[in-house]
Amino acid sequence: MANQNKIRYAVVGLGYIAQAAVLPAFFHARGNSHLAALVSDDPAKLRDLGKRYRVSKTYSYEQYEECLRSGEVDAVYIALPNHMHREYTERAARAGIHVLCEKPMAVTEEDRTAMIAAARQNRIKLMIAYRLHFDEANLKAIDTVQSGKIGDARVFNSTFTMQVKQGNIRLQRDKGGGTLYDIGVYCINAARYLFQAEPLEVVAVRANGREPRFAEVEEGISAILKFPDERLASFTCSFGSADVAAYEVVGTKGSLRLDPAYEYATQLKHRLKIAGKEKIKVFRKRDQFAPELVYFSDCVLHDREPEPSGEEGLADVRIIQALYRSAETRTPVTIEVQPRRKRPSREQEISRPAVSMPKLVNASGPSPD
């Protein structure tokens, strides 16, 4: 790879997020990233998307090994259902192929530590796809909080809700569904990067849906995370409500609200309020996926450990599981998360123009039309 200046990717799993966001991202990541192969169990997807993106190397899941050993791929972007993350990461690692894996990292602690171990043993880079770690609006929020402009950050509160339609993978327990795995993870991650700390104890209350679509996973969850120095983070997420994706950090001297904060298909907006005066800043819609590719390729090319590493993914999923345990056992759950040495910061900002929504092949978004 020494004489290479582009990392060649296979995108594994061609569901909604791969088609809506990952595949179109390669164009604006072309400086160091190349879409080299597609892996899917759907021949129509392979045929149509292969044609659209001029990718001649296409593989079924059964041919994954062949893809990994083809010599034409340096990295995989894993956009598979959550419960398949471990296997496809381990197999890539064993073949010496780097892994950029969608979040949440994996559903069980065993799976997650296995993924980290596999990456370490095989000396491959493993990154979890935290798109907001490269996003100007969120990195600037961290900056604002760190600058002391709003004083000491004491409170984080967030609402992240959407409608998920019957049959969607997010509603299937055995495929790693659930509100916390899919959207709660953003709230948890944001609280952690805004407070620059790890929670000590968590509490959650689950709302079971009344509709058949919520037979396997909860409709919503409200959560409270207690951080060091008596800081409080709380959030509510739901698969049964209209779109809201906002957070607020309140400090001793002011507050910063991002609404929306987590979206990738719209502009993001800051409202900074200090001493009664509000300043609004709009961050235009951008491609949040190309930056992940650019950053990860750079890590591979220059042998740098990605900041959103396996450990970062591990931290969030530990918190998620502690929250589910709290909802189950009806008690606060104490957790111990190793504080991160590195956290997302403005240095990681990468800006790429927005892409428009491509025509989907045998796939649809999570929400009803």
Place this chain on the structure above:
Amino acid sequence: MANQNKIRYAVVGLGYIAQAAVLPAFFHARGNSHLAALVSDDPAKLRDLGKRYRVSKTYSYEQYEECLRSGEVDAVYIALPNHMHREYTERAARAGIHVLCEKPMAVTEEDRTAMIAAARQNRIKLMIAYRLHFDEANLKAIDTVQSGKIGDARVFNSTFTMQVKQGNIRLQRDKGGGTLYDIGVYCINAARYLFQAEPLEVVAVRANGREPRFAEVEEGISAILKFPDERLASFTCSFGSADVAAYEVVGTKGSLRLDPAYEYATQLKHRLKIAGKEKIKVFRKRDQFAPELVYFSDCVLHDREPEPSGEEGLADVRIIQALYRSAETRTPVTIEVQPRRKRPSREQEISRPAVSMPKLVNASGPSPD
């Protein structure tokens, strides 16, 4: 009283809220309400405020009985510290004087039931001063939610934070201090009037302050309230953060955000989001206290039970105490609150022009300047 068309009030307790809001409110409530007497333990307040508002009848706390029996007062507005609400309500009731009492109603269950019993036995009207029950922005929020515009309301989330300076009564435990009694009560009340229901179970996590001012009461609390039909309400309130006073209701089809929602010294703002389209409506700053007087005087004059009755006050304080118990015992606390027959609605809207902040006499606001 049959041949009277104005209710004559004694304002009891001349601290910040009485001076900043209650006394100035009488001017715009003059159609049916008259400021007849002042009761305070501070002769300077009695002298200066008596002169300013042309009130010749002034009484010390020791002379409260005299005031009640003077024949020149029909009702008291109790703006005393929370722990004094019961005694001053009971004494008024025994004298046949109607009571408009600041919220929270009282700190103990015993006090609250005693207040309700005293009012009933002595056939006087008792109203708890829920100013938002007459406020257009909040009543319109109820209307919007009830109309089905945002579908079924599934999630309520609120942030209510402010800075309270050392020594303020809100930080004194024996005077009924604490975030839930002072500001959390608004979040609880809003969740109840927006969902038009009573919570079944509550969970709270307390953040103890690190500063000396938080020696007696918590700095902040995050709370989760589970409502019937698996609806979730959550909120965080704090005495150690900058001003935020907002809530959001998320329904199956849209969301409604009020920011600010609870303030009385600023305009209030609606953001109604349906199908990705946002509609903003600003409600200009108004006097929220005159409407309470107008409404209560009307209830007395026409022998009607006030909607924000003792039972309404009781409901909130029961929930507050369940939340504190949950924080203490580290378990969810089940509660049983009698569903209200009557809830605030647009019919109760009363609009009066804003007043400007008068010069304070030996009093100051809760926050540092």
